Amino acid sequence: MRRSRPRRVLRYLLATGCAWGAVSALAQGISPGALSPEVYKLPGGFEPSVQLRTFYFDTESISGAKSEAWAVGGWAGVRSPWWGDLFQIGVLGYTSQKLYGPDDKDGTRLLMPGQKSFSVLGEAWGALKVFDQTLTGYRQLVNRPYINPQDNRMVPNTFEAYTLTGAASGVSYTGGYIAKMKTRNSDSFDWMSTVAGSKGTHKGVGFAGATWDFTKNGYLRMDEQYVTDLFNNFYVDAKYPIAIDAETLLVLGAQYTSQRSIGKEFIGDFSTYHAGVQAALSRGPFGVQLYYTQNGNGFDSQNPFGDHASYLNLMHVAFNTAGEKTWAIGGNVNFASLGVPGLTASAIYASSNDRKNAANGALNPDREETDLRADYAFGKDTALSGLVATLRGGWLHQEGSPTAFQLRAILNYAIPF
Numbered sequence: 001m002r003r004s005r006p007r008r009v010l011r012y013l014l015a016t017g018c019a020w021g022a023v024s025a026l027a028q029g030i031s032p033g034a035l036s037p038e039v040y041k042l043p044g045g046f047e048p049s050v051q052l053r054t055f056y057f058d059t060e061s062i063s064g065a066k067s068e069a070w071a072v073g074g075w076a077g078v079r080s081p082w083w084g085d086l087f088q089i090g091v092l093g094y095t096s097q098k099l100y101g102p103d104d105k106d107g108t109r110l111l112m113p114g115q116k117s118f119s120v121l122g123e124a125w126g127a128l129k130v131f132d133q134t135l136t137g138y139r140q141l142v143n144r145p146y147i148n149p150q151d152n153r154m155v156p157n158t159f160e161a162y163t164l165t166g167a168a169s170g171v172s173y174t175g176g177y178i179a180k181m182k183t184r185n186s187d188s189f190d191w192m193s194t195v196a197g198s199k200g201t202h203k204g205v206g207f208a209g210a211t212w213d214f215t216k217n218g219y220l221r222m223d224e225q226y227v228t229d230l231f232n233n234f235y236v237d238a239k240y241p242i243a244i245d246a247e248t249l250l251v252l253g254a255q256y257t258s259q260r261s262i263g264k265e266f267i268g269d270f271s272t273y274h275a276g277v278q279a280a281l282s283r284g285p286f287g288v289q290l291y292y293t294q295n296g297n298g299f300d301s302q303n304p305f306g307d308h309a310s311y312l313n314l315m316h317v318a319f320n321t322a323g324e325k326t327w328a329i330g331g332n333v334n335f336a337s338l339g340v341p342g343l344t345a346s347a348i349y350a351s352s353n354d355r356k357n358a359a360n361g362a363l364n365p366d367r368e369e370t371d372l373r374a375d376y377a378f379g380k381d382t383a384l385s386g387l388v389a390t391l392r393g394g395w396l397h398q399e400g401s402p403t404a405f406q407l408r409a410i411l412n413y414a415i416p417f
Helices: 004-016
Strands: 047-060 066-079 087-100 118-130 133-140 158-168 171-182 205-215 218-227 231-243 248-261 271-283 286-295 325-334 343-353 367-377 387-398 404-414
Touching: none
Parallel strands: none
Antiparallel strands: 047 066, 047 404, 066 087, 087 118, 118 133, 133 158, 158 171, 171 205, 205 218, 218 231, 231 248, 248 271, 271 286, 286 325, 325 343, 343 367, 367 387, 387 404
């Protein structure tokens, strides 16, 4: 009975669409930039931002360990106008409050360890415009392939960083130094080296990245991150669209990551890579995708500072074990032209083999994952504009182990001003 009550309530909330939520994961937090002319302004010209979220997470690992929690929260803050077209500030607080969370089912990362609620000043930054470039200091969002918000729980990762961004001749660029990081389920900022697994060291991350938009919806991107005495990470990817006819589009993509330990190697001696290719074909409301990824034999590819950049970073695993070779097929449907605007659905199946234990070279069992997802966004002309409901289910099967199931149910809402 402990489990049935929250699930009954959750089903009711999903059915009625009446719950806390936040805007979609692509719009988390606030960043330096022009204020929206359509948003209500507070005294002094400050732009408010209030985004609410409720998230139910239930999962079982292939070992049989269970994690379950239901939380409510989100974030709220303000962003100033550009004073003198020179200086801007932003402040944002995050919170995740427990609605349900058995002590023996910890580990969802919706809450702090021990199923504890938390609140934190996640963003507090000042930005300065210099020759069409923006210098931003202190607590902020950083969104790069291997350093990113990873906003797939209640609140995103944020960083204590000092960054510069700009653009020229079709190339956008960013870089800087990141000292500390607040992970998704934490109310404190820790040194980047500590987050990566090193003990007793205070090391930050130097990073730089650039994106060349050489054609509409096509780009070439490169990123570098350097953690003194830990590891170096280089990433490059590209996407190239090919219009077959007025309704049919083929998009080709490729990615490559090189990782190796450096200096005193505080988290171990390793060298590895991760590579992938993809092809996505869309026609009208339908789409189909094919993927292949491969990880180097030397070590599992690492992503301590956010989501893994792999094309096949799925609900359960990122298929980034040493030696792992993975293929996948996916599909998606946008129901707008089929009479249900706002509804989208997708599915993906991935299968891998040749996984190795990096320590001794022994083969690990093959594994496969199937994920389903449905999203419904209420229309802009409705009373629930800004509310998005998401339901996700994932099944992970590994040879010799029971199938593990994961359920995510999320309601996201951005309060309009």
